[in-house]
Amino acid sequence: MSPRPFDHVVGKNLTSVKFPVVAGLPGPEGLKTHLRGHLLRMSNVGALRVLVTGATGYIGGRLVPRLLEAGHQVRVLVRDPAKIRSVPWADGVEIARGDLTDAASLREPFRDIDVVYYLVHSMNSDGDFEEAERRSAENVASAARDAAVGRIVYLGGLHEHSDRLSTHLRSRTQVGEILIDSGVPTMVLQAGVVIGAGSASFEMIRHLTNRLPVMTTPRWVNNHIQPIAVGDVLHYLAAAATAATSESRTYDIGGPDVLRYGEMMQIYAEVAGLARRRILVLPVLTPKLAGMWIGLVTPVPLSIGRALIESLSTDAVAYEHDIDAIIAAPSGGLTPYRDAVALALRNAENTEAGWDGAAADPLPTDPAWTGEIVYTESRDAVVRADPQRVWEALLHWSSRHGHWTVENKQEPTLLELHGPGRARLQWRIESVTPARTRLHQHASYIPKGLPGQLYWLGLKPLHRIGLRRAMQSVIKESEGRR
Structure with a gap:
């Protein structure tokens, strides 16, 4: 059995464990006392009590069944409980109503929770979404501290260590930093392009390649990307609940292939049985114009297309592989990009999404614009x-x-x-x-x-x-x- 969080700490003298000083908390000694009760509780309970935010989203909707299969007690936090009651696993979870932007609504849902999964990120640029994301992260951090949560697991994005990040990548990075600095042990898993039916990144590749035998693109088509199969992302997320580490830090996760974005589209075309695509690079095509163009020629919403394009303006590869020291790779190894595409397309002819498929298959809760054109x-x-x-x-x-x-x-x-x-x-x-x-x-x-x-x-x-x-x-x- 995999060790639970902090098994390496349980039974030891907590005075040897170093905790950060966090504003608004009683200081290191208070934090140690606060966490001691949590550690003792976890040492006597086989299944972890897990809270999943974003359970109606692409990753969350696929992660919850895995957590249930692992024997964890799952509570999902949703703004509208009606959206979750129709899913097959609804009877196996506790449904809590709450809004990440409303701190008061988080107090009860965070009570008696061992691990919180933060899987919420807006792809909408309307209004000051960065401020809303920051406020949500601070609310989660505060609620987790107050409830003595043992770990926060957040899914962020792979990015360059530079100041050239897009607005969305910068926001995701900021959320991770807020959680890491919260005083609650936090694992930030940073993934690049996620490959699976329903993933916004994959759907953009699908629709562009399917519709355009000849296409003009910005220079980012030559940037390096390290895609990862959705099944592998779920593997790391599920294992993070019990990973034997108390560090609060980021971990890069990626598949076995590093490709140029243009190569990813060509490989998709090969797997889908399409002719090789002609890609013409236009240096003057800005990400903003490219996002508008994608909104015109594909069903990907303009706001999402623009956010994805802007995020592709820099390389997205893993700069370290420290995750290997605490979480073993999936059985059989990480999924090559070509195989991940094949998995995403294998049920393309099934025009009705179901709940009994694999991680790479579409789900009924995926947005209407995802999947094959039918x-x-x-x-x-x-x-x-x-x-x-x-x-x-x-x-x-x-x-x-x-x-x-x-x-x-x-x-x-x-x-x-x-x-x-x-x-x-x-x-x-x-x-x-x-x-x-x-x-x-x-x-x-x-x-x-x-x-x-x-x-x-x-x-x-x-x-x-x-x-x-x-x-x-x-x-x-x-x-x-x-």
Whole structure:
């Protein structure tokens, strides 16, 4: 079993442990007394009591199930509890209402907590978001001190050690510094581009590469990036709860590959089966203009695209590997970038996100703009026939259209067909009365690159006519009409 936080301290004379002097606290001796009770409590409890902020976000929504699987008692802090009650693991966690910008709302949720995960970061540049981020970090630091929390774990961003940081990277760095200086033992894990379906950084790579066989980019396309698979990020985050260290500091985490951003797009194209992309570097294209351009040609929101672009204006690589001394790499090693992309794309043809997939798969809580572009066409009708008659007519229709192959058949309620490319046609049969049946038709098409998008958009009227005729054909045969 992995050691719990501060196992190397429990049982020792706490006078030998050095604590920082923090404004507003009773000083080192008071801190030692404050923490002693926490250490004794943790030494007698097998499962840690964990508070997760940002549980509805990309990382938080994937981390909570891992913490539960590890046997921890999980409490999630959300502004709107209704958003969390529909997730499958909601019954396994305690839901607390609170807002990081409201210090008073944090007192009760932080009570009796061993480890706090700080997974909140705004990608919105509206207003003075830096001030809001700073205030939130100070509130968390204060609440954690007052509640004798044993550890804070924060996910920050890889960055250069320079004054050229973007506004968002500077803000994330400042949050980490506030937490480190809080007097509560803090681990700040700094990751670069996270690769997985639903990750904003990955979605920008996906949409740019899918849509643009030729693209103009700023000079940052030649900057060095150390991407990391989302599964590996979750591995480090989950293990941080029990890591045997009392240091408050940053730890760089990254995958095994260091690539130029342009290389990352080319590798994505190879994995996705697309032709090699032509990338034209324009030195005069500023990050602000590039962010606006991304907002026009991709579904990535303008504010997020601009924040991501600005963060790419400097290298994002690991400058140290000290994490290896306290947390072992995932079983099988860190995931290469090419494999991480393949994992993110493996369920691309599944147009409905679910909760039972891997870390790299999409979740229902991911933003609507993430994931593959999917064109859909749906219709339904009530047929004057029993379900069995409709089922037989449906099978007859599919046998006469050889370009559709049966992928899933559940007599007499469901028929799923796979068509050319990444086209799917689903038929569902629902009994209304013994002599009436509701027939649902749902077609979906995932385009492959720009040619696939142009194909669908150019032939959309013909697709609609063909699907409507298919529906009418099944209805007529079911009702015995010609």
